[in-house]
Amino acid sequence: MISPPVKPRVLVFSLRNIFGRALNRCPHYEFEDIICEIDSAELLAPTVDPASRRASVATRLGYHAPLALNPGIPKPQAKGPYDLLFTICGFPQDLIMFNAVSNLRDVCKTSVCLLDELWARDIHKHRHFLPILAKFDVVMQYHSQTVKPLSDVIGPRCRYLAPGVDATLFCPYPDPPERAIDVYSMGRRPKLTHQKLLSMARDSGLFYVHDTISGSQAIDSREHRAQIANLAKRSRYFLVNSGKFDSPEETGHQVEFGYRYFEGAASGAIMLGERPNNEVFPKLFDWPDAVIQVPPDSGEIDRAIRELDREPERQDRIRRTGVAQALMRHDWAYRWEAILDAAGLQPLPGLAARKQRLKTLAETASGHSPMSSPAEFDLIGS
Numbered sequence: 001m002i003s004p005p006v007k008p009r010v011l012v013f014s015l016r017n018i019f020g021r022a023l024n025r026c027p028h029y030e031f032e033d034i035i036c037e038i039d040s041a042e043l044l045a046p047t048v049d050p051a052s053r054r055a056s057v058a059t060r061l062g063y064h065a066p067l068a069l070n071p072g073i074p075k076p077q078a079k080g081p082y083d084l085l086f087t088i089c090g091f092p093q094d095l096i097m098f099n100a101v102s103n104l105r106d107v108c109k110t111s112v113c114l115l116d117e118l119w120a121r122d123i124h125k126h127r128h129f130l131p132i133l134a135k136f137d138v139v140m141q142y143h144s145q146t147v148k149p150l151s152d153v154i155g156p157r158c159r160y161l162a163p164g165v166d167a168t169l170f171c172p173y174p175d176p177p178e179r180a181i182d183v184y185s186m187g188r189r190p191k192l193t194h195q196k197l198l199s200m201a202r203d204s205g206l207f208y209v210h211d212t213i214s215g216s217q218a219i220d221s222r223e224h225r226a227q228i229a230n231l232a233k234r235s236r237y238f239l240v241n242s243g244k245f246d247s248p249e250e251t252g253h254q255v256e257f258g259y260r261y262f263e264g265a266a267s268g269a270i271m272l273g274e275r276p277n278n279e280v281f282p283k284l285f286d287w288p289d290a291v292i293q294v295p296p297d298s299g300e301i302d303r304a305i306r307e308l309d310r311e312p313e314r315q316d317r318i319r320r321t322g323v324a325q326a327l328m329r330h331d332w333a334y335r336w337e338a339i340l341d342a343a344g345l346q347p348l349p350g351l352a353a354r355k356q357r358l359k360t361l362a363e364t365a366s367g368h369s370p371m372s373s374p375a376e377f378d379l380i381g382s
Contacts, residue, residue, distance in 0.1 A: 038350035080107025092126035121252030167331035170266035184235035190296030232267035266326035
């Protein structure tokens with residue numbers, strides 16, 4: 001007898017067909033894809049008419065009045081019921097997309113929204129979008145220092161969740177490639193550091209890979225992530241800095257950090273740059289030499305590289321430790337586990353199977369059995 005198909009228990013509401021392949025959203029889609037691989041999940045990704053101005057008009061109005069206009073999303077017919085509704089919003093204004101299909105909440109027992117970027121100073125600016133968060137049982141944030149001020153506005157439903165990475169994609173093991181790239185930098189970079197590396201590339205043949213265009217769209221999000229992973233695990237050094245470090249006027253001097261640190265560790269590249277002065281960073285990256293401190297305005301990147309190049313054993317230890325730590329603590333599997341815990345759901349076998357693969361790779365990377373538990377602190381603590 002043929003068994004009936006298993007009904008999905010998770011509905012993932014994705015914005016991938018609305019915002020396309022914006023580079024800053026590619027990690028969102030990576031996380032969503034892994035959820036669909038390791039859980040019983042259905043992906044719902046509506047579209048909007050690209051020729052219509054309804055989305056931009058609805059967003060602009062939302063900044064000035066408590067109006068939640070439909071940006072042009074047709075209301076889907078949810079199959080339901082589901083145990084969990086999950087969505088990732090890059091910014092608070094994305095919430096109008098969810099609000100347009102808020103009937104989905106009626107067929108889901110619990111709902112969780114993951115909010116990528118909200119600076120505490122901008123809470124008032126987004127005040128008309130934030131009431132939509134009341135539709136969710138749990139609101140998770142990548143910005144740890146925004147949890148309390150946002151909770152003061154929408155109630156005690158906010159929790160911190162660290163960003164993550166597809167650690168298997170970035171892992172250089174079991175067959176590590178040659179690290180032919182000396183220094184890899186993507187996105188924002190400190191001006192003095194960049195100029196110093198350019199001079200090293202010119203004068204001493206340093207192979208310095210950096211962005212030379214300012215486009216914001218990927219041709220294909222999965223190919224983009226794979227390309228970043230391939231470059232990172234072929235790089236000796238990897239530049240990292242806190243979020244919008246060069247635009248304190250945008251952040252109100254709030255210090256947060258994003259995907260780069262997780263990608264650098266997972267790839268086994270040695271991270272050079274800033275150790276963010278943030279209360280959760282030392283708990284997430286608590287191993288020796290997780291980041292080699294090079295202040296963005298110091299221009300001392302050349303000295304740091306020369307010193308490390310004289311210590312090959314130290315380099316090998318840094319690389320192996322970073323990879324193992326990422327595999328055992330910072331893969332998306334652990335973030336999904338934290339979300340399930342917040343929603344009161346038990347993980348399915350697919351999650352355990354992925355964690356076992358991660359553990360096996362971590363043992364290969366470290367050369368011995370790694371830590372037995374993925375983290376030493378509460379990843380979703382408020």
